[in-house]
Amino acid sequence: MKSAAAQPLPPKKAAQDGVRDIYVDFLSGPNTQTQVASEAWRTIAPELPGILDRFYKDLTDYPELSAKLGDGGSKVENLKKAQTKHWEFILNNETDLEFEGHCIRVGEAHVRTDLSVQWYVSSYGSILQQVIPLVISKNKLHPGRASKQLQALIGRFFIDIVTSIGAFNGTVQRVAEEKLKEETSLRNLKNLAKTLQDINSISMDMAVLARNTHTASESGQAISAAVSELVASTEQISDNSDSTSQNANHATKSVTEGMEAMGTVLDAMNDIAQTSKQTENSLTGLMEASHQIGEFLSVIESISNQTNLLALNATIEAARAGEAGKGFAVVAAEVKELASLSNKAAEDISTRIHSLNQGMTSIQSSISGSLDAIEKGQDRILGANQMMEQLRGQVTEVSGSMHEVSTILQQQTKASHEIAGSVTGVADLTSENERTLQGMVKAMQESNDQFSRSATDWFEGSSNRSLCEMAKIDHVLFKKHVLDAVMGRNEWQSGDVPDHHDCRLGKWYEGIGNSSISSNAIFKSLLAPHDRVHSSAKKALALYEKGNLSEAFTALREMDDASHEVLSILDELSDALGNELKDADKRSFVRAKVQDRAFIITDKEQFEVDVTDMSKIGLGVSGLPKDLKASTVRVKIGTEVRTAQVVWNDGQQAGLRYAK
Numbered sequence: 001m002k003s004a005a006a007q008p009l010p011p012k013k014a015a016q017d018g019v020r021d022i023y024v025d026f027l028s029g030p031n032t033q034t035q036v037a038s039e040a041w042r043t044i045a046p047e048l049p050g051i052l053d054r055f056y057k058d059l060t061d062y063p064e065l066s067a068k069l070g071d072g073g074s075k076v077e078n079l080k081k082a083q084t085k086h087w088e089f090i091l092n093n094e095t096d097l098e099f100e101g102h103c104i105r106v107g108e109a110h111v112r113t114d115l116s117v118q119w120y121v122s123s124y125g126s127i128l129q130q131v132i133p134l135v136i137s138k139n140k141l142h143p144g145r146a147s148k149q150l151q152a153l154i155g156r157f158f159i160d161i162v163t164s165i166g167a168f169n170g171t172v173q174r175v176a177e178e179k180l181k182e183e184t185s186l187r188n189l190k191n192l193a194k195t196l197q198d199i200n201s202i203s204m205d206m207a208v209l210a211r212n213t214h215t216a217s218e219s220g221q222a223i224s225a226a227v228s229e230l231v232a233s234t235e236q237i238s239d240n241s242d243s244t245s246q247n248a249n250h251a252t253k254s255v256t257e258g259m260e261a262m263g264t265v266l267d268a269m270n271d272i273a274q275t276s277k278q279t280e281n282s283l284t285g286l287m288e289a290s291h292q293i294g295e296f297l298s299v300i301e302s303i304s305n306q307t308n309l310l311a312l313n314a315t316i317e318a319a320r321a322g323e324a325g326k327g328f329a330v331v332a333a334e335v336k337e338l339a340s341l342s343n344k345a346a347e348d349i350s351t352r353i354h355s356l357n358q359g360m361t362s363i364q365s366s367i368s369g370s371l372d373a374i375e376k377g378q379d380r381i382l383g384a385n386q387m388m389e390q391l392r393g394q395v396t397e398v399s400g401s402m403h404e405v406s407t408i409l410q411q412q413t414k415a416s417h418e419i420a421g422s423v424t425g426v427a428d429l430t431s432e433n434e435r436t437l438q439g440m441v442k443a444m445q446e447s448n449d450q451f452s453r454s455a456t457d458w459f460e461g462s463s464n465r466s467l468c469e470m471a472k473i474d475h476v477l478f479k480k481h482v483l484d485a486v487m488g489r490n491e492w493q494s495g496d497v498p499d500h501h502d503c504r505l506g507k508w509y510e511g512i513g514n515s516s517i518s519s520n521a522i523f524k525s526l527l528a529p530h531d532r533v534h535s536s537a538k539k540a541l542a543l544y545e546k547g548n549l550s551e552a553f554t555a556l557r558e559m560d561d562a563s564h565e566v567l568s569i570l571d572e573l574s575d576a577l578g579n580e581l582k583d584a585d586k587r588s589f590v591r592a593k594v595q596d597r598a599f600i601i602t603d604k605e606q607f608e609v610d611v612t613d614m615s616k617i618g619l620g621v622s623g624l625p626k627d628l629k630a631s632t633v634r635v636k637i638g639t640e641v642r643t644a645q646v647v648w649n650d651g652q653q654a655g656l657r658y659a660k
């Protein structure tokens with residue numbers, strides 16, 4: 001837009017049109033003319049350093065002020081210079097908008113130093129107590145001039161006081177209102193976030209309950225059919241139990257007969273064992289007799305050897321006797337032959353006895369083995385007999401139990417019929433519960449939508465604390481959205497889930513430029529669980545899309561756990577931003593785009609301009625002349641008139657900050 005043409009204001013209409021402050025206009029009479037005020041400045045200027053020295057020395061006697069002034073060094077010297085320049089300005093310039101703007105800036109400066117209005121007025125009074133006698137003393141030969149200078153001096157001082165206090169009160173009120181509004185919005189957001197968390201804290205359990213209820217509803221008919229089959233099976237089992245009881249009785253009888261037969265076998269084995277023992281004893285005696293015969297054969301063999309030796313000697317002697325010994329030689333030969341036969345017979349008997357001994361040893365070994373086998377057989381038969389005895393007892397118990405079971409099953413059949421009737425009622429009730437749950441979920445979603453709209457109204461985007469609370473709300477709604485998707489209530493897919501960098505919390509987290517916040521341990525601990533929330537959500541939806549509902553719910557639990565951790569950290573961070581990180585939470589006021597018209601009014605002219613944007617502390621306009629000399633103007637939008645400072649102006653766009 002082209003620069004607006006200046007429209008001169010009619011004379012004497014400044015105060016009426018809101019160009020001049022009515023209080024400034026009221027105090028700006030002929031006695032406050034700039035010429036006389038400048039003379040007053042020249043009167044007090046040489047003595048002003050001494051006045052200010054005494055003034056600041058007196059202030060340091062009060063603890064609440066001495067703390068603000070420090071040790072009286074460079075800070076006090078800078079204050080003296082600033083105060084000197086301020087009074088030089090107000091006593092040497094016209095009481096126009098620039099004058100008013102200068103006084104407003106001084107008032108705002110006092111607000112920033114947290115100086116109370118009482119101390120501000122008291123300080124002016126203290127200065128006047130020194131300045132008035134000084135002006136009178138300097139003009140004691142010219143009382144008329146002294147009177148004019150005092151009127152101009154006091155008039156200018158009071159214009160300064162009124163304008164500064166107006167800005168002072170306006171700024172204090174604006175700050176208080178903004179703080180109250182911010183705290184109220186923050187408190188509302190905090191309460192809303194807490195309420196939303198409480199309401200949605202059961203959403204996970206409701207999802208599980210809804211799934212189980214749906215499954216139970218679908219399974220109702222199957223359960224009813226199963227109960228009917230149970231009744232039929234129970235009746236069949238009852239019949240089978242009767243038959244089993246009879247079979248158990250037969251088994252008891254058979255076991256008893258088997259035990260009697262095993263007793264007969266055991267008696268026979270005992271007889272065999274006794275006979276084998278007797279045979280073993282007889283063989284032992286026979287072997288002892290055989291050993292004795294062997295000993296006799298040894299004697300016979302010895303005698304045969306001696307006889308053979310005698311026959312040999314007789315043969316030798318008969319040979320020596322010649323004819324006379326022939327008869328003796330025949331006898332010796334027969335004796336030798338007899339000895340040889342005896343020896344051979346003894347050897348043959350010995351061989352047979354040896355073979356007999358081997359046979360008896362083998363028989364004895366076999367009998368011993370048989371005795372061992374018989375003993376083992378006896379032990380096993382005894383063990384089997386005991387087992388059969390136990391079996392008979394158990395079969396008897398089974399028979400009794402089966403009879404009891406048969407009785408119980410008859411009762412169970414009746415109960416099963418009753419259960420079958422109840423299952424139908426349960427299925428109907430389950431369906432009703434499912435409909436009720438769906439209604440609760442719908443009501444919860446409507447509440448969430450309403451809460452979300454309220455949160456948007458209360459959200460202050462320039463406040464980190466406000467963003468912490470809004471992040472909690474976003475988080476709860478995000479989690480609910482994922483839950484609804486897994487429950488089939490919306491069509492959100494895993495590919496639609498943003499990562500932890502692209503949500504509101506993630507963008508704020510990565511956009512923090514204040515090192516006090518970004519280096520804080522609580523702030524840094526937020527990253528990992530926030531990442532897990534988004535990754536678990538994406539995982540849950542991906543598993544749901546594959547039909548794996550069980551693992552999808554496991555991933556939802558992981559998301560829920562990580563979300564609780566994020567919410568807890570955001571609580572801690574919000575508290576920290578209100579306490580130890582309070583100074584780091586500096587707000588930048590958001591400008592809203594608007595389309596409106598406004599009048600920019602100076603002391604002598606006004607311009608109609610376009611308003612392009614507005615915030616709590618100022619506005620942007622287009623069409624203000626680049627050669628505009630005024631730095632303080634009135635802004636009139638509709639019926640509202642406010643004082644503003646022209647912060648910058650390039651001839652096309654301009655930025656204005658409200659002064660009060």
